[in-house]
Amino acid sequence: MRKEKVMNRWGWLCPWLAILFATGVLMLWGLSWWTALLSALLLVCPALMLWGLYITRPRPAEPSAPTNGMTMNWAAPFYDIYCPAVGLGRGFRAQTLNYAAIRAGERILDVGCGTGVLTRMAREAAGQGGAAVGIDPAERMIEVARETALHEGYDTKFEVAAMEALPFADASFDVVLSSLMLHHLPPATKRQGLVEAYRVLKPDGRLVIADFARPANPLWWLVLWPALMMPSVADNLHGRVPSHVREAGFKQIKLRGQRAGLITFWTAVKEKGGLT
Numbered sequence: 001m002r003k004e005k006v007m008n009r010w011g012w013l014c015p016w017l018a019i020l021f022a023t024g025v026l027m028l029w030g031l032s033w034w035t036a037l038l039s040a041l042l043l044v045c046p047a048l049m050l051w052g053l054y055i056t057r058p059r060p061a062e063p064s065a066p067t068n069g070m071t072m073n074w075a076a077p078f079y080d081i082y083c084p085a086v087g088l089g090r091g092f093r094a095q096t097l098n099y100a101a102i103r104a105g106e107r108i109l110d111v112g113c114g115t116g117v118l119t120r121m122a123r124e125a126a127g128q129g130g131a132a133v134g135i136d137p138a139e140r141m142i143e144v145a146r147e148t149a150l151h152e153g154y155d156t157k158f159e160v161a162a163m164e165a166l167p168f169a170d171a172s173f174d175v176v177l178s179s180l181m182l183h184h185l186p187p188a189t190k191r192q193g194l195v196e197a198y199r200v201l202k203p204d205g206r207l208v209i210a211d212f213a214r215p216a217n218p219l220w221w222l223v224l225w226p227a228l229m230m231p232s233v234a235d236n237l238h239g240r241v242p243s244h245v246r247e248a249g250f251k252q253i254k255l256r257g258q259r260a261g262l263i264t265f266w267t268a269v270k271e272k273g274g275l276t
């Protein structure tokens with residue numbers, strides 16, 4: 001609960017950062033600081049008002065799932081615009097699915113699915129007889145995911161749930177995908193979530209993770225150092241994801257690739273006869 005409040009504080013920081021960022025850009029274009037600030041407010045405020053209207057509208061009946069991870073209800077209305085704008089569009093999703101090597105008829109679970117872009121692509125890859133389910137504790141993310149799937153004609157299922165308490169039977173999925181999600185969980189919850197991923201995978205099931213790792217280029221620390229104050233992100237940036245995966249019982253843990261020297265792809269397997 002405490003972490004949920006911390007997340008909300010970070011969420012509300014975003015508009016102010018947007019105003020500062022817009023002011024900085026306008027100053028680079030040669031405006032004085034006060035003209036730049038005024039123009040930034042004029043540009044950003046209407047967007048903020050629309051956002052305010054969205055997040056204060058009646059909430060869906062289903063409440064968010066309890067978690068001490070950083071949920072992202074606040075980002076639901078613009079998440080699908082934001083991701084491609086920062087280079088995390090369909091190319092990034094396709095790369096993630098490439099490492100998953102999904103075969104026709106397989107059952108896929110996407111943990112922390114957000115608005116469900118990857119879940120829907122995974123459903124396509126699983127073809128006839130396959131299935132894809134997305135879970136996220138943020139009910140607004142799930143609301144957008146369900147609406148988009150309905151609109152685009154997908155039979156994907158989306159449920160409000162947290163990775164550390166998956167509402168699925170043991171050995172019910174062939175693949176678990178975790179995209180840009182683990183850095184939202186404090187270390188102990190991350191380990192608990194990975195144990196849950198292990199439990200719901202069938203023997204020989206695969207785990208695919210795309211997330212932040214220790215930056216390959218030290219220049220990244222110039223912008224990333226404030227993130228070290230958040231235990232969930234710091235844990236990733238210190239390179240601890242593979243050891244959490246190993247502790248959960250997974251084998252064949254492989255680093256498969258990197259994007260921009262920061263977002264890293266790992267795969268791992270729940271070997272037959274491993275921990276049960």
Ligand SMILES: C[S@@+](CC[C@H](N)C(=O)[O-])C[C@H]1O[C@@H](n2cnc3c(N)ncnc32)[C@H](O)[C@@H]1O
Nearest residue numbers: 067069070071072112113114138162163179184
């Ligand atoms: C950066 S978004 C990534 C969304 C999507 N997987 C993608 O690749 O775009 C991180 C998501 O993790 C979710 N999240 C936070 N805590 C979680 C938890 N305990 N279990 C599962 N998801 C969680 C957030 O609500 C958010 O939607």
